[in-house]
Amino acid sequence: MGLYILKRLGLAVPTLIGSTIIVFLLIHLAPGDPAVVYLGPDARPEDVVTLRRHLGLDRPLAVQYWLYITHAVQGDLGRSFYYKEEISRLVFGTLPHTIELTAAALVISLCLALPLGIAAALRPHSIVDYLSSALAVAGVAIPVFWLAIMLIFVVAVHLQWLPASGRGGPLWSLEGIRHIVLPALALGLGLMASTARLTRSSMLEVLDEEYVRTARAKGLTARTVTIRHALRNALIPIVTNVSLQVGLLLGGAFLTETVFSWPGIGRLAVDAMVRRDYPLLQGVLLVTIVFFILVNLVVDLVYPVIDPRIRVR
């Protein structure tokens, strides 16, 4: 197990280095000068030159990358051009808000998707199955942005059940829960749809296996057969899908956070992009990449727990 973890960690390093180079190049290749954006259209050209020098933008790109990466290794992500604040403070101040939003979306979507997928698999071509199919199509087809606005207008404005936007407080407080429901629903619907469909197909496949038939033949109850024998074996592709979808959830959070004015890392990234705040954008993306790699690592570690055959291999 120790070797397995070490191997997984070892693979994460080149992924991280490769992605920082790609991120750095992409950001710097985008047209637009941060000094010009920061000073605005009314700035004098000589002030733009001074600011570029201050920000270190007059140095060759390779030097900028080297400085960035050597500082980042020491935990110094630099300072935001726009906010004039340490990036680590900005990023780690907002990252927990994004994590709680994605976690809530994940919980809501799994709580809806698993029972729905299982029910559809147990009764294929029944009303439940058609309903779950319809929901899945809707979940994939409806853009997060549109769904978010609809939720706001129906639930917050017309029904006045929940607040329209913002983060009311920590997740364990009443206001915190009331504020997170709508963004988490908007964000989680896509994942819910794909997981429900995958659960259905995966369960259908497993229910046809001989060991399930054997379990039934032994006289086990339907509940035990379904949960212990079928679902557990059907979980592997579902867990893989969920881990891959975490990346999509983070991407979706960029949109959801903007619509719901949720103070997370996604909004920080969108603003940083528009303002060409290079260090902040790099910092946000670096932390997001690390987070994504970590999630995948955790999933890799969960596999052997779900399916001991992986451990043996």
Add this chain to the structure above:
Amino acid sequence: MEPRDRTVRPGDRYGATTGGVVTRRDFLRTAAVTGATLTASAMVPWRWAAAGPAPRGVLRIATYQDISQLDPLRSNDTPSFVVYDQIFERLLLPDEKMQPTPWLAERFTSSPDAKVWTFSIRKGVTFHDGGALTAEDVKFSLDRILDPANASQKRSQIDMIERVEAADPYTVKITLKYSYSPFPAAIAQQHVVSKAAAQKFGDQYTKNPVGSGPFRFVDWVTNDRVTLERNPKHWSLKPGIDRVIFRPIPEASTAAAELLSGGVDIVQSLSAGTLAQLRNAPNVTIGTTQGTSYGFFGFRMVRPPFTDVRFREAVYRSWNLDAAVNAVFPPEVGRRAYAVISPPIWPDDTAYLKSRAYTQDPQRARAIFNELMGAGVMPRDYTIRVISLPDVRARLSEVLVSSLQQVGVRATLQITDLATMLNLLRTEENYIYSLVGGGGAPDPDQSLYWLFHTGGPHPTFLNLSDPVLDNRLLRARQAFGREARSRLYTDIQRHVLLERIYHMPAYYLNNTHAWNPRVKGFAPSIVARWNLATPWATVSVT
């Protein structure tokens, strides 16, 4: 396909919930209960408590983005202005008609040549930390803007200053490099910071702003809120609110939803879409003031045919700018501009400029383009490139491009963000572009000089250097008396819009805000920035 379970366990009765049997209803129930509990439990029991009005004395304002800085030294965005205008004060305060009136400076005088200006600072004014506001603070505030090492966006507003001296603790003497009669308008845009606090906090002053205004800073949570509270020790003003919360809500329709559901009290600068959402809503007041922010289509004149005034006239004659502006802007949001300067800023030359404005004449436009092509000024396959930001300007630009195509000229539209656009406007290419600039300043010099004098940022975008214009702009800023200066500015506007056509003047942005009727004493000002407490208006909440 038959359900597998039936073939294996024909005795199982799906749809029943007998002990130990997982039924369809069980699953449905689980799905409904586990998923929906999370949402419904958060909704139903507190329905009556959802987003109601804030406690008495708290005002919540939606802004379209987070503030960037709270140090007046660095910031060029409206959300930051609106917040720190409540925290910091100025020597002179623009009144409702944008005229600078004495504020922290009780009075001011100038030398006959308008080169030396003396300001008497009001005694008894204290900063939020208890320190007294003196001439040293004023000198410090201006010197740090003027220091090129700070690369302040505001340096261009006051770079005519040669030196600032604190003649005594309550007298500031400012010597200019040249005569500059509109200096009060320039100084009325600068805020006085606490020297002691700014030196103590250094570059973290932006997170710990200490001013003398009617509100003091409480906290700022990035992308979430900025909170201010009433300064009970203000030397003059008695604010009508205990607390102000500014909430950045980037999505306009979400801000409108927040206003409708009682989550915020004021939504600023409504767009056409938001206005449609709110216009007939109950419990929403909408107020409009004719703004002076000037939107234009500029010609980046790098080489022919853009450098030829006939070409610019042909472009102007290709489209119906009146109809385009009226179609794109509801009257509350914008109106057609014929001049750079709009009342109440002087001079008002709108009537003349409107009567002479170039109107749509496709035949004439086609004739000019053909003439230019025949003379070799404009290649026959020439493509006119238009660049625009992805907002309402893009719609106007689409009209321009399609109108140009209708008169037989190739034209393309590139929609881009501000960073890319400003980058393109520094390349060696001809472009037609749309920006908003000037217009909002109290003196015409502050708009026209920066829009058209050689070396400024906007003339750089136009690639403009016009000695006749430069000379008039310089004379106008050094002349005395409104009448003499009005004449010069009238000539300047006719020169740039009618004779040389550097701009196609397009629209003025109006200032339209929406608010909950519980907010009293609030009205949009001529410019996008406003104060919650002034000698002539105090905002309060019931």
